[in-house]
Amino acid sequence: MLLRNGERNGDVDEGWERRLRAGPEVQGRCFNGTFSGVPETRNYGALSPDLGWSCLTIPQHTHFATSSRCTDNHYACQYRVASMGFSAHDVHRGRRTAQRVTHSGYTQLGIAAFLGDSSSATMGSSTSPDGYERSEVHYCRTTKVALDKATQKNLDIACEKRVSVVFNGTSPGPTLRLNEGKTTWIRVYNRLEDQNLTVHWHGLSQRTAPFSDGTPLVAQWPIPAGNFFDYEVRPVKGDAGTYFYHSHVGFQQATAHGAIIVKEPKQPPYKYDADKLLVVGTYFSKTDDVIVEELTGNPIIWPGEADAIMINGKSGTAAGSNSSGSCKPHIIDVEPGKQYRLRVVGATALPIVKAVIEGHSNLSVIEADGEYTQLAGVNHIQVAPGQRFSYLLKTKTAAELKKLNQTSFWIRYESRDRPVVTSGYALLRYKLPDTPVVAPSSVPTISPVQVPNITYNYLEYTLQSLSPAYRAAFPPLSQVTRTIFVNMTIKLTAGIWAGPGHPDGPADWVPNDFAWQEDRIAATNRAPYLISVLKDDKAPNYKLALKNGGFDPSSKSYPARVGEVLDIVWQGNAGVGQYFDSHPMHMHGEHVYDLGSGNGSYNAVRNERKLVNAGYVPARRDTTVLYRYTDDGLSSRANVTMGWRAWRVRVTKQNVGAWMAHCHIAAHAVQGMNTVWVFGSAKELKAKFPSTPYTSGYLDYGGSAYGSNTKVPVVNHYFNSTDEA
Numbered sequence: 001m002l003l004r005n006g007e008r009n010g011d012v013d014e015g016w017e018r019r020l021r022a023g024p025e026v027q028g029r030c031f032n033g034t035f036s037g038v039p040e041t042r043n044y045g046a047l048s049p050d051l052g053w054s055c056l057t058i059p060q061h062t063h064f065a066t067s068s069r070c071t072d073n074h075y076a077c078q079y080r081v082a083s084m085g086f087s088a089h090d091v092h093r094g095r096r097t098a099q100r101v102t103h104s105g106y107t108q109l110g111i112a113a114f115l116g117d118s119s120s121a122t123m124g125s126s127t128s129p130d131g132y133e134r135s136e137v138h139y140c141r142t143t144k145v146a147l148d149k150a151t152q153k154n155l156d157i158a159c160e161k162r163v164s165v166v167f168n169g170t171s172p173g174p175t176l177r178l179n180e181g182k183t184t185w186i187r188v189y190n191r192l193e194d195q196n197l198t199v200h201w202h203g204l205s206q207r208t209a210p211f212s213d214g215t216p217l218v219a220q221w222p223i224p225a226g227n228f229f230d231y232e233v234r235p236v237k238g239d240a241g242t243y244f245y246h247s248h249v250g251f252q253q254a255t256a257h258g259a260i261i262v263k264e265p266k267q268p269p270y271k272y273d274a275d276k277l278l279v280v281g282t283y284f285s286k287t288d289d290v291i292v293e294e295l296t297g298n299p300i301i302w303p304g305e306a307d308a309i310m311i312n313g314k315s316g317t318a319a320g321s322n323s324s325g326s327c328k329p330h331i332i333d334v335e336p337g338k339q340y341r342l343r344v345v346g347a348t349a350l351p352i353v354k355a356v357i358e359g360h361s362n363l364s365v366i367e368a369d370g371e372y373t374q375l376a377g378v379n380h381i382q383v384a385p386g387q388r389f390s391y392l393l394k395t396k397t398a399a400e401l402k403k404l405n406q407t408s409f410w411i412r413y414e415s416r417d418r419p420v421v422t423s424g425y426a427l428l429r430y431k432l433p434d435t436p437v438v439a440p441s442s443v444p445t446i447s448p449v450q451v452p453n454i455t456y457n458y459l460e461y462t463l464q465s466l467s468p469a470y471r472a473a474f475p476p477l478s479q480v481t482r483t484i485f486v487n488m489t490i491k492l493t494a495g496i497w498a499g500p501g502h503p504d505g506p507a508d509w510v511p512n513d514f515a516w517q518e519d520r521i522a523a524t525n526r527a528p529y530l531i532s533v534l535k536d537d538k539a540p541n542y543k544l545a546l547k548n549g550g551f552d553p554s555s556k557s558y559p560a561r562v563g564e565v566l567d568i569v570w571q572g573n574a575g576v577g578q579y580f581d582s583h584p585m586h587m588h589g590e591h592v593y594d595l596g597s598g599n600g601s602y603n604a605v606r607n608e609r610k611l612v613n614a615g616y617v618p619a620r621r622d623t624t625v626l627y628r629y630t631d632d633g634l635s636s637r638a639n640v641t642m643g644w645r646a647w648r649v650r651v652t653k654q655n656v657g658a659w660m661a662h663c664h665i666a667a668h669a670v671q672g673m674n675t676v677w678v679f680g681s682a683k684e685l686k687a688k689f690p691s692t693p694y695t696s697g698y699l700d701y702g703g704s705a706y707g708s709n710t711k712v713p714v715v716n717h718y719f720n721s722t723d724e725a
């Protein structure tokens with residue numbers, strides 16, 4: 001029997017669960033099997049009753065599928081002990097009493113998917129040698145919808161058809177709504193015919209589960225076609241805010257993405273009447289395969305500018321009866337005299353986007369990259385790839401609307417820092433009592449608003465954290481142990497430069513002269529960084545890195561030790577090709593203190609003095625922009641450093657892991673603009689994982705997660721339950 005607790009517009013909310021009535025419990029040992037939906041009881045529990053694990057019983061006549069298309073995908077839930085430094089026998093020694101477990105089944109909608117939350121009904125806990133409390137056995141709660149599958153679909157985008165990678169059949173995919181301090185297990189199926197896949201939970205630190213960060217050949221093996229992976233996602237205390245998920249392979253992120261909202265544990269610090277979510281994306285007429293092939297070809301072929309900018313899947317380039325839904329303006333319905341929170345997600349694959357709302361220039365920023373900020377007034381929206389902002393918008397009163405004789409206001413958005421401007425419209429529409437709602441019959445031929453051009457001054461040296469604890473924890477320059485400079489340069493690997501910014505040959509973006517590209521790394525037969533540590537105790541060479549400006553050439557990574565405070569400085573260098581570009585740099589694994597940016601080269605003392613004199617404590621961010629500081633991106637001479645962006649991060653026991661820091665322009669990432677940062681020693685990294693055999697499925701390429709390559713998930717649950725940083 002399936003009980004429903006509610007639905008909402010296709011969103012995924014870990015509170016909307018389907019629970020299975022407990023069935024007859026079979027006494028004796030547990031055994032494994034594949035649940036096929038047949039009317040019989042199956043038990044899924046421990047392989048060895050000697051360890052005292054509990055059996056999880058599935059009731060008779062229970063069918064897990066909610067669609068006739070799901071006949072080959074029925075799942076049972078099995079949670080095993082997370083030893084985290086103990087063996088399973090050690091954890092359960094002296095606690096071998098049988099326990100009955102209330103059990104929820106994995107729900108599927110469409111074709112095979114689940115998103116399970118194992119945050120409740122903890123059965124005991126233990127403390128590992130490092131002093132961290134560990135959770136052991138949980139029942140799993142499942143949600144209404146999940147990341148059903150990654151497929152290729154002939155998607156209707158911007159009034160055109162394009163074969164695209166999508167989650168659950170749409171772009172954007174379903175919105176995931178999670179809670180602080182609660183773990184959600186997300187099973188991702190790769191239904192692509194011939195492509196790898198991973199999913200990154202953008203902005204969530206994943207410090208409690210670095211193996212689930214979703215970076216191929218860094219945190220995990222990629223998921224092969226026809227396989228699945230179970231991701232553990234656990235927002236910690238203070239994570240309430242706006243995030244998104246996306247594929248981290250090739251150019252797939254352009255369409256394979258969706259929003260994540262981490263809900264407030266209490267009332268939010270700012271009052272507003274309702275949320276309005278705006279996922280900003282891009283449309284390219286070329287397919288992902290063609291773009292990647294041309295970017296890595298000889299000569300390189302740039303994919304060109306985005307053909308359209310999308311707001312919640314709509315390009316806003318046409319309206320009326322002659323346009324399909326995908327190119328009509330996205331409409332934001334509001335009521336007079338209220339305050340709304342506009343959650344803006346920068347899921348674009350290339351451009352920075354600016355937007356101006358007609359007649360509504362009084363906006364206030366309250367959140368940046370998942371963290372609340374002190375109020376910062378702005379008159380327009382700007383979002384770069386990977387960034388998220390929340391804006392408070394106070395709507396006009398009914399009297400003001402009557403005086404204006406206007407109830408609809410255009411939102412004009414345009415690309416920036418690109419050679420060609422791509423634009424579109426959304427609509428802010430007021431709903432009034434006894435007044436019919438009318439859709440626009442056309443979009444303006446002349447913009448009713450002027451969109452600012454300059455990008456590099458937006459909110460610079462302005463945003464400060466709302467959290468006193470985060471402000472107090474900001475380490476001053478005197479505590480910085482190392483400064484690591486990373487120069488971003490485009491480099492020909494063959495051929496010649498036909499002119500400034502015009503390569504005639506294959507070209508890579510090379511941070512500090514090394515292009516990190518998935519295919520090239522895979523060709524070296526190198527295992528993912530975390531797996532190298534687990535299998536071979538193989539960690540980067542820290543001493544060698546100290547001799548090479550922070551970069552270890554043997555592991556192709558930037559290692560750091562717990563206790564260090566790093567200044568990471570990204571610098572735009574013209575190189576031989578005399579070319580700059582803007583780079584929205586994204587940090588995995590941790591929010592960094594954003595020290596600011598500027599033209600020329602970075603001067604630490606001068607910048608620190610600027611912060612101190614202004615009484616300014618930088619906000620914690622995960623994505624900020626290294627701007628190009630030139631209109632056309634060209635330099636009059638080679639090897640000029642035009643601009644910088646600086647971060648400060650403290651390496652702690654909590655953020656130990658292997659983390660990428662990379663440009664979030666998808667084409668630049670394909671070309672190699674990625675770096676890998678390994679925080680912690682081999683011993684500290686291994687402490688983040690359970691002991692064997694529970695890592696067996698994770699250690700090998702093949703898509704199985706935590707030992708299960710069948711339709712019965714074998715899921716190990718573990719995290720630092722005391723971590724609230």
